[in-house]
Amino acid sequence: xxxPQGNSLVRLLGVVLLVTFIAGQVFTVSAQGQSELPxxxxxxxxxxxxxxxxxxxxxxGIVDASMKTGIEDAIREFQRVNTxxxxxxVTEGLLASLxxxxx
Numbered sequence: 001x002x003x004p005q006g007n008s009l010v011r012l013l014g015v016v017l018l019v020t021f022i023a024g025q026v027f028t029v030s031a032q033g034q035s036e037l038p039x040x041x042x043x044x045x046x047x048x049x050x051x052x053x054x055x056x057x058x059x060x061g062i063v064d065a066s067m068k069t070g071i072e073d074a075i076r077e078f079q080r081v082n083t084x085x086x087x088x089x090v091t092e093g094l095l096a097s098l099x100x101x102x103x
Contacts, residue, residue: 014050014059042090046071049090052098053078 050071053059058074072088079086082097 011054011059014054045090045095048095049075049098052095052101056098056101056103 053074076086076088
């Protein structure tokens with residue numbers, strides 16, 4: 001099996017970091033001490049936003065020591081460039097803008 005090279009390696013690393021970040025965020029503890037999962041829809045939205053940001057070329061800031069900071073920074077940059085309200089959050093409005101954005 002050949003190892004990915006160049007940009008493919010960076011993207012693979014980004015996906016691995018995203019999965020690691022999401023896995024770290026997946027389990028929370030309720031007041032009763034039981035583990036709870038966040039809604040699947042939130043995890044799906046974050047993954048879609050990540051995938052679209054990479055496709056649009058905003059992956060430079062995503063792959064860093066703090067995945068959460070990286071994706072929030074990429075979202076803020078996308079929002080700034082597209083004159084959207086800047087909050088760094090994955091919302092339905094952000095996803096709609098990412099889906100229709102031109103490369």
